[in-house]
Structures are given as C-alpha cells and as structure tokens.
Amino acid sequence: MALTQQDMDNEIARHREAYEKSVAEGAPRADHPPRDYPPYRSSLLRHPHQPLVVVATARDPEAVELGSPAFGDTDVTELDNDLTRRHRGEPIGERITVTGRVLDRHGRPVRGQLIELWQANAAGRYAHQRDQHPAPLDPNFTGAGRTLTDDDGGYRFTTIKPGAYPWRNHTNAWRPAHLHFSVFGTAFTQRLVTQMYFPNDPLFPYDPILQSVTDDAARQRLVATYDHSLSTPEWSLGYRWDIVLDGPAATWIEDGR
Amino acid sequence: MSTPRPTPSHTVGPFYGYALPFPGGGETAPPGDPDTITVHGHVLDGEGTAVPDALIEIWGPGPDGELPRKGGSMRRDPVTGGFLGRNGVDFTGFGRVPTDADGHWAVRTLRPGARGEHAPYLSVCVFARGLTHHLFTRLHLPEPADALAADPLLASLPPARAATLVARAEPHRTFRFDIRLQGADETVFLEFT
Ligand SMILES: [Fe+3]
Numbered sequence: 001m002a003l004t005q006q007d008m009d010n011e012i013a014r015h016r017e018a019y020e021k022s023v024a025e026g027a028p029r030a031d032h033p034p035r036d037y038p039p040y041r042s043s044l045l046r047h048p049h050q051p052l053v054v055v056a057t058a059r060d061p062e063a064v065e066l067g068s069p070a071f072g073d074t075d076v077t078e079l080d081n082d083l084t085r086r087h088r089g090e091p092i093g094e095r096i097t098v099t100g101r102v103l104d105r106h107g108r109p110v111r112g113q114l115i116e117l118w119q120a121n122a123a124g125r126y127a128h129q130r131d132q133h134p135a136p137l138d139p140n141f142t143g144a145g146r147t148l149t150d151d152d153g154g155y156r157f158t159t160i161k162p163g164a165y166p167w168r169n170h171t172n173a174w175r176p177a178h179l180h181f182s183v184f185g186t187a188f189t190q191r192l193v194t195q196m197y198f199p200n201d202p203l204f205p206y207d208p209i210l211q212s213v214t215d216d217a218a219r220q221r222l223v224a225t226y227d228h229s230l231s232t233p234e235w236s237l238g239y240r241w242d243i244v245l246d247g248p249a250a251t252w253i254e255d256g257r
Numbered sequence: 258m259s260t261p262r263p264t265p266s267h268t269v270g271p272f273y274g275y276a277l278p279f280p281g282g283g284e285t286a287p288p289g290d291p292d293t294i295t296v297h298g299h300v301l302d303g304e305g306t307a308v309p310d311a312l313i314e315i316w317g318p319g320p321d322g323e324l325p326r327k328g329g330s331m332r333r334d335p336v337t338g339g340f341l342g343r344n345g346v347d348f349t350g351f352g353r354v355p356t357d358a359d360g361h362w363a364v365r366t367l368r369p370g371a372r373g374e375h376a377p378y379l380s381v382c383v384f385a386r387g388l389t390h391h392l393f394t395r396l397h398l399p400e401p402a403d404a405l406a407a408d409p410l411l412a413s414l415p416p417a418r419a420a421t422l423v424a425r426a427e428p429h430r431t432f433r434f435d436i437r438l439q440g441a442d443e444t445v446f447l448e449f450t
Contacts, residue, residue: 031263033389042387045303046438052448062373064380065449069316069351072328077338107261118276126272144276188316188380189449195267212389213265221264246263248449
C-alpha cells in the first residue's frame with residue numbers, strides 16, 4: 001500500500017533525529033545527503049551497500065579525476081542563459097533572474113566553467129515525454145539553459161519561476177519549486193549536480209528529496225535568497241544563490257577543528 | 258580562516274533528458290582516429306534490473322596520457338542555436354550519454370594512456386534518479402596485465418572487487434563495463450579525499 005504523507009513525515013523525522021544524535025555523539029556534520037535515504041524510495045535499490053573506496057589525491061597527483069573537461073565559447077551561445085527567449089513568444093510565468101558565484105572550498109572563484117540549468121515550466125510540467133501529469137506544456141518554454149562562469153566565478157540566468165509538481169514517491173507527494181543545476185569545477189572530483197529552491201516554500205518539510213540533506217545548515221544552503229536589489233522594475237524578480245564545490249582535501253584547507 | 262561549506266548534492270532526477278544529453282555526446286573520438294575504442298555496458302540496480310534513466314559521464318586522457326584542455330564537446334551553431342557536434346579534429350576527453358530503455362550506454366573515445374603508476378583508465382561518473390549523490394568509478398582496460406597488477410588502487414582491493422573495475426575485451430576494440438549499483442558483484446565506487 002502506498003505510504004501516506006504522515007508515514008513519510010515520521011520517517012523523515014526519524015532520520016533527522018538519528019543524524020542529530022550521531023552529531024551530538026561526535027560524528028562529523030554531513031554536507032551531503034546519505035546515498036541510502038529510504039524516504040526517497042528510488043534510493044532503495046540504487047545505493048551501494050559497500051563503503052566507498054577512498055582515493056587520497058594528495059598522494060596521487062596523476063589521478064585523472066584531478067583534471068576536468070574544458071568548456072569554452074564554442075560550447076555556449078549568448079542566448080543560452082536566457083530561458084525566456086528560446087521560442088517566438090514569451091513563456092507564461094513570473095520572470096526571474098538568478099545570479100550568484102561558484103566558489104571552491106577556499107572561497108576562490110571557479111572561473112570559465114560550465115553551468116547547466118533545467119527546470120519545469122510555471123505550471124510544474126517538464127518538457128519531457130515521461131512527465132504526463134495534468135498540467136499544461138508551454139509552447140514558449142523548454143526549460144534548459146547554459147552559461148560559463150565569468151572571471152569572478154559569477155553566473156546569471158533569466159528564466160521563469162517553476163511550479164511545484166506531483167510525483168509518485170508516496171501518496172500526495174509534491175516537489176517544492178526548484179531549479180536543477182549541473183556544475184563543473186577545475187577537477188572532476190568537484191562535479192556537482194544539485195537543485196536550488198525558493199525561500200519560504202511551504203512544501204519544504206514534506207519533500208524527502210530536500211530532507212535527504214539531514215543537516216539543517218546544509219539544507220539551508222540549497223535555498224536561494226530573494227534580493228530586491230536584483231529585481232528589475234516592470235521586468236523581473238531577483239534571487240541570489242552561491243554554489244560551493246566540494247573537493248578533495250588537497251584542494252582546500254579545513255577551518256580549524 | 259573560515260572556509261565556505263559545500264553546496265549539498267541532489268539527484269539528477271528523471272527529467273534531465275532534454276537538457277543534459279547532447280548530440281554526439283558519446284562520440285568523443287575524432288572520426289577515423291586509429292586509437293578509437295568503444296566502451297559500453299549496462300547499469301543495473303540491486304535486483305539486477307536495468308536502470309533506464311541513468312546518465313554516464315566519461316572523462317579521460319588521450320593515448321599519450323595527457324589530459325585534454327580543449328573545449329568543444331558541446332559545440333554550438335551561433336546561427337540556429339543548435340548543436341554542431343564536435344569539430345572532428347580536437348579530442349576533449351569528455352563524453353556524456355544517457356542509458357537507453359535497456360539500461361545500456363556506449364561511448365567511442367580514444368584509448369587512454371597510462372599516468373604515473375596507474376594502469377590506463379577512464380573516470381566514470383554515474384548520475385540517476387534515486388542517486389542522491391553521483392557515483393565515481395574507474396574503467397580500466399584489461400591490458401597490459403602487468404600494468405593492472407601494479408596499479409595502486411586495484412592492488413589495494415580484494416581480487417573480486419578489483420575485477421569490477423576492469424572492462425572485458427570484446428571484438429573490434431570494444432570493452433564491456435557493466436555498472437552494478439548494489440548487491441552481488443557491486444561495482445567499486447570511489448571517494449576522493
Ligand atoms: Fe525536478
């Protein structure tokens with residue numbers, strides 16, 4: 001039988017409490033979600049049972065993963081960071097700009113690297129054949145964009161705010177509105193695929209994907225900040241979201257602990 | 258000194274297909290290059306069922322062992338905004354392909370050269386619905402045997418585990434590399450510190 005939201009809430013609370021207890025007993029804080037997070041049902045058969053094998057890159061300067069694919073001006077066009085101008089007409093929805101910086105664990109800008117963004121339309125529907133839930137497609141919105149970070153690690157997208165959408169994890173499961181991001185760093189070990197959320201979404205506590213990040217502070221880092229100074233009169237609302245790429249210890253210095 | 262904490266990972270989800278794959282994503286080798294190899298396999302879950310919505314990224318050195326520094330994997334047409342495909346000459350070292358309905362993927366790339374003490378390998382990054390965090394593994398070529406025996410990572414693993422990191426030779430310079438996410442013969446996945 002399908003689980004109810006109440007079942008899911010109980011599971012989410014149990015995992016969060018277990019995590020808080022482990023931290024109280026001295027375990028390090030987790031910046032990333034566990035790969036085995038049962039409330040997110042799709043993880044059940046898709047997480048490794050064996051522990052990951054550690055490769056110490058400080059002792060392995062020839063590791064392939066310390067390099068990263070390069071992307072350049074041939075890989076993006078000037079329009080790619082504006083998802084509202086890909087069709088003849090304007091997409092329906094609330095126009096937004098999302099801007100921020102990509103940094104490494106030193107706080108240094110990550111320059112000239114590829115960021116890819118994809119998302120549902122304003123009604124919460126993806127331009128994907130397997131998304132068949134009864135919300136309209138928008139002929140003027142596909143929902144995919146790209147850009148390269150500038151010399152300051154900065155990026156900027158113009159798009160529309162996506163809608164929430166239902167999924168079949170449990171009965172009445174709804175994803176909070178989110179933008180999917182894919183980011184490359186200077187090392188392949190820094191590769192990141194993640195999601196950006198919008199502040200104060202009432203769906204946050206019910207969503208096992210967001211709640212899979214069991215650390216409260218880490219989860220908060222997935223939520224953009226509304227920044228009125230980035231809003232443009234008669235045009236768009238502005239959000240700021242910085243991205244920090246994780247990386248092997250060799251590329252960053254842990255703060256004192 | 259205070260350093261920023263990393264942005265948490267999230268799943269790629271099921272609906273990346275119109276955004277991340279690109280034409281020629283699996284055609285990493287310049288056409289006609291005699292060092293071209295095909296690497297391919299299935300992605301399987303803990304019940305041995307094919308994973309039809311995984312995304313595989315392959316990154317590796319050229320035959321000389323050097324890591325490419327050239328862009329152009331996703332070369333674009335400034336007139337139409339579409340994809341032109343690679344320029345036919347430069348090797349970028351990067352391939353990206355989704356699995357098909359059978360959970361199968363394939364990439365044609367150049368035979369990687371050895372680096373340092375490593376046996377030649379390609380770095381493989383796996384994304385999928387259900388993976389809260391991508392998984393890294395390494396695809397080693399099955400020869401030369403002495404290079405495999407001397408590889409520090411392979412040598413550190415029990416033989417049955419190490420075997421999950423070595424592709425199987427097939428005819429026509431093709432190498433089979435199945436990725437088992439969980440269970441018996443589970444692929445070795447890596448964490449970099
Ligand atoms: Fe989504």
